[in-house]
Every structure is written in structure tokens, then in C-alpha cells.
Amino acid sequence: MSFDWDHNAFYHRLVLRRLPPGCERALDVGCGAGTLAGKLAARADHVDALDRSVQMIEAARRCVGANVSCILADIGDHHLVVDSYDAIVSVAVLHHLAAEDVLPRLAAALRPGGVLVIVGLPARDLRRDWYVEIASMLLNPVFGAQFSLLRGLTGRSWYAHEPTHDVMPVSDHAPLTTRQLADLARRTLPGSRVRRLLFWRYLLVWHKP
Numbered sequence: 286m287s288f289d290w291d292h293n294a295f296y297h298r299l300v301l302r303r304l305p306p307g308c309e310r311a312l313d314v315g316c317g318a319g320t321l322a323g324k325l326a327a328r329a330d331h332v333d334a335l336d337r338s339v340q341m342i343e344a345a346r347r348c349v350g351a352n353v354s355c356i357l358a359d360i361g362d363h364h365l366v367v368d369s370y371d372a373i374v375s376v377a378v379l380h381h382l383a384a385e386d387v388l389p390r391l392a393a394a395l396r397p398g399g400v401l402v403i404v405g406l407p408a409r410d411l412r413r414d415w416y417v418e419i420a421s422m423l424l425n426p427v428f429g430a431q432f433s434l435l436r437g438l439t440g441r442s443w444y445a446h447e448p449t450h451d452v453m454p455v456s457d458h459a460p461l462t463t464r465q466l467a468d469l470a471r472r473t474l475p476g477s478r479v480r481r482l483l484f485w486r487y488l489l490v491w492h493k494p
């Protein structure tokens with residue numbers, strides 16, 4: 286029996302909780318198969334779901350509703366209209382990108398009062414993060430077993446990997462530790478907050494003044 290589970294989907298609720306009230310337009314950067322974009326669409330008037338993978342955008346188009354535009358583009362050179370989004374979110378994508386170039390562009394695309402919410406993968410930093418690494422290693426199979434049991438009992442997905450997971454472009458190479466990312470965020474997004482999460486993720490939140 287596999288106790289593997291989707292750590293990214295586990296953090297979708299954390300992202301959704303940070304959406305501003307009355308969210309009109311949201312952008313999901315690196316939307317993958319569109320699962321988070323579908324959830325965003327229930328809370329925002331319109332969602333742009335952007336990914337550079339043809340397979341991911343085709344998968345996203347199959348699962349989202351009419352208020353989601355699925356955009357095949359590379360965020361590195363995609364034109365973003367200044368002050369156009371109330372929320373920009375991204376899960377497990379920033380380590381694929383040049384964060385120092387992309388973060389200011391995302392910040393500019395937010396409306397004043399908008400929020401940027403990023404769940405990312407940090408580089409391992411055992412000296413500072415040993416406790417969270419050990420906790421993650423111990424809890425990962427426990428959570429996996431619990432979700433597997435819940436799947437059997439309820440018939441719901443409980444953070445199972447999407448069928449498209451096998452063709453999803455992923456990278457386990459993260460260039461920045463949580464602390465390095467926090468330093469970069471402090472410089473480019475003054476007032477941002479970065480905290481380390483369990484299961485090899487961090488959370489960055491920035492409210493545009």
C-alpha cells in the first residue's frame with residue numbers, strides 16, 4: 286500500500302484562507318492541472334490559471350469552470366498588466382523561476398490592497414531547520430497512512446496525487462533556503478512574511494500597500 290500523498294494540495298486551504306474579501310481577479314502562477322484554480326474560482330469572480338506546460342493547461346481546461354481562463358505561457362516573459370489582480374498565488378513553482386526577477390513583476394501586477402501568497406520549496410538548511418526536517422520525516426508517513434485510511438472510508442480524494450501527476454513538470458532542486466528567500470522577499474517586497482512549513486515547504490505572504 287502506498288502512503289504517498291500530495292503535499293501541495295495539502296496547502297491549498299492555507300492559500301485560500303489568505304484571499305482578500307471581495308476578490309475579483311486572481312492569478313494562479315504555474316497552475317499545473319488546475320486543482321487550485323478550480324478552488325479559487327469558487328471565491329473570486331475571475332481566475333487566470335497560467336502554466337507553460339501544454340499538458341498541464343489541457344488538464345486544467347478539462348477541470349475548471351467558465352470563470353477560469355487557462356493561459357499557456359511562461360511567467361518569465363508573459364505580459365502582466367500593472368495593478369490588475371486582487372490575489373496572486375503560486376504553489377510549488379517559485380523554485381523553477383528566477384525569483385529575483387519574477388517577484389517584483391508579480392508585485393507590480395497586484396492592485397493596491399491585493400495579496401501575494403506563495404507556497405514554495407526551500408533548499409535544505411539542516412543547521413537551522415533540523416527540527417522541522419525531522420518532524421516532516423516522522424509525520425509524512427503518519428499523515429499518508431491517515432489520508433489513505435480516510436480515502437477508503439469516505440471515498441474522497443484526501444490529497445491523493447492527481448492522475449496527471451506523472452506528467453507534471455516537477456523539480457526537487459530548490460536554489461534558496463527559507464532564510465535566503467526571506468532575505469530576498471524583505472528587499473523586494475517590504476513587509477512580506479516568510480515562514481517555514483512542514484513537509485518541505487515555506488509560505489510567503491505579502492500585502493501590497
Ligand SMILES: C[S@@+](CC[C@H](N)C(=O)[O-])C[C@H]1O[C@@H](n2cnc3c(N)ncnc32)[C@H](O)[C@@H]1O
Pocket residue numbers: 293294314315316317318335336337338341358359360361375376377378381382453454455456
Ligand atoms: C510542481 S508543479 C506545481 C503545480 C501546481 N501549482 C500544484 O500545486 O499542483 C510546477 C508547475 O509550474 C509550472 N512552471 C514551471 N515554470 C514555469 C514558468 N516559467 N511559467 C509558467 N509555469 C511554469 C510547471 O509547468 C508545472 O506545472
